[in-house]
Amino acid sequence: MEDKGRSKTEVFRQLKIFKKKDMTHLSGKILGSMCTCPHPIGLKAYHMFLESNLGDPGLFKGTKTMEKEVISLLGDLLGKQDIYGHIITGGTEANIMAMRSARNFAMEKNPKIKDPEIIVPKSAHFSFKKAADMLCLNIIEAQLDNEYKVDVNSIKELLSKNTVAVVAVAGTTELGKIDPVEEISHICYGNNIYLHVDAAFGGYSIPFLTEMGYEFPKFDFGLRGVCSITIDPHKMGLAPIPTGGILFREKKYLEAMSVETPYLTEDRQSTLVGTRTGASTAATWALIKYLGREGYKTVSDQCMKITKLLYNGIIESGFEVVTEPQLNIIAFKSKKVSVDELAYKLENLGWAVSKSSYPRAIRVIVMPHIKEEHVKVFIEDLNSLDL
Ligand SMILES: Cc1ncc(COP(=O)(O)O)c(C=O)c1O
Incomplete structure (x- = not known):
């Protein structure tokens, strides 16, 4: 650190x-991210609540009230209004919280569990590996079917007396697939096992698209076996980063991981972090109120329409789509060059694509910042590769 501060202009x-070295979502070149341009209303609300700390909610009673309302609004969207939870930093924190709750709850109920295990689909986000590492859980991968959704029989075979949680995904990170949560819920409910649904990506679009007539399997609290759901406002919810959400069916799941907080305005705390921003809550609240169901339906529907456009363009250009998209994610490859080579060529043309690991493919997420004109240029570029 220098002794003397610099002028504001210089800083x-x-x-x-x-900033100039950063990519921008507005350019339409970021094709491999689940984040997007934050909506201006969310940004304005975020700025208004920058000093609010939900880690000490007694000092910020307005923000706390808002968080409760946001959780209930998200619950309402996902099949149960009277739920419990928090607005946190993102999907990773939400998944870790869910696994922590499940482990504590199961081990309290059954002290004989000495070697707790979680069963997660092979397609689950890597945040579950972090959770397993932090919480000393064995992570066991369930196999996928030929549409890359979790194979329910594989879950059944893996259940054991040490299972403390099963995870299902509604909108997988790599391919946007929705697991057969209804069947899994049935199994978990029958065996008294905690079921967590990671809808970090799909939570903000599946309900709206369903209302518009798109067909999706059930995945939310309407299924009685579902104990918790991750839903990320900073993905399809258009909120500024970092904004995640964790929802629990019953208060006991939050209580299973609460600790005493002697010097704060509330006696106990269940979140992983202590000091946490109220700005994310304000942004989520403002966007739900401003956009309403109609606004979010338009956003999700638009992404699906552009996904279709991209899908057709990719096929017409002679590339191979690895699986039919269920949400706004497309994975494809060339019949002539490797995925790494194709990615390299696209990067040289300025596109930030990502690669899926299973199956190996180029992965494009059609987030709200991807417009029709960007897809047209992308398809032209694919054709120019002459593959
Ligand atoms: C399904 C799913 N869960 C969790 C996460 C982790 O979210 P975050 O990066 O906000 O921690 C992601 C990120 O892409 C995801 O796709």
Whole structure:
């Protein structure tokens, strides 16, 4: 650190240099991210609540009230209004919280469990590996069927007396697939096993698309075996980063991981982090109120229509789509060059694509910042590769 501070002009001049090196969502070139341009209403609300700390909610009673309302609104969207939860940093934190609750709850109920296990689909996000590592859980992967959804029989075979949680995904990270949650819920409910649904990606679009007539399997609290759901406002919810959500069916699941907080305005705390921003809550609240169901339906429907456009363009250009998209994610490959080579060629043309690991393919997420004109240029570029 320098002894003397620099002028404001100088500090911001240098910040602009860093900023210039960043990509922007608005450019339409970011094709491999589940984040997007934050909506201006969310940004305005976020700025208003920058000093609010939900880690000490007694000091920020307005924000706390807002968080309760947001959780109940998200619950309402996902099949149960009277639920419990928090607005946190994202899907990773939400999944870790869910696994922590499940482990504590199961081990409290059954002290004979000495070697707790979680069963997660092979397609589950890597945050479950972090959760297993932090919480000393064995992570066991359930196999996928030929549409890359979890194979229910594989879950059944893996259940054991040490299983503390089963995970299903509604909108997988790599391919946007929705697991057969209804069947899994049935199994978990019957065996008294905690079921967590990771709808970090799909939670903000499946309900709206379903209302518009798209057909999706059930995945939410309407299924009695579902104990918790991850839903990320900073993905399809258009909220600024970092904004995640964790919802629990019953208060006992939050209580299973609460600790005493002697010096704060509330006696107990269940979140992983202590100090946490109220700004994310304000942004989520403002966007739900401003956009309403109609606004979010338009956003999700638009993404699905552009996905279809991209899908057709990819096929017409002679590339191979590895599986029929269920949500706004497409994975494809070339019949002539490897996935790495194709990715390299696309990167050279300025596109930030990502690669799926299973199956290996180029992965494009059609987030709200991807417009028709971007897809047209992308398809032209695919054709120019002459593959
Ligand atoms: C299904 C799913 N769950 C969890 C996460 C992790 O979310 P975050 O990066 O916000 O922690 C992701 C991220 O892409 C995801 O796709």
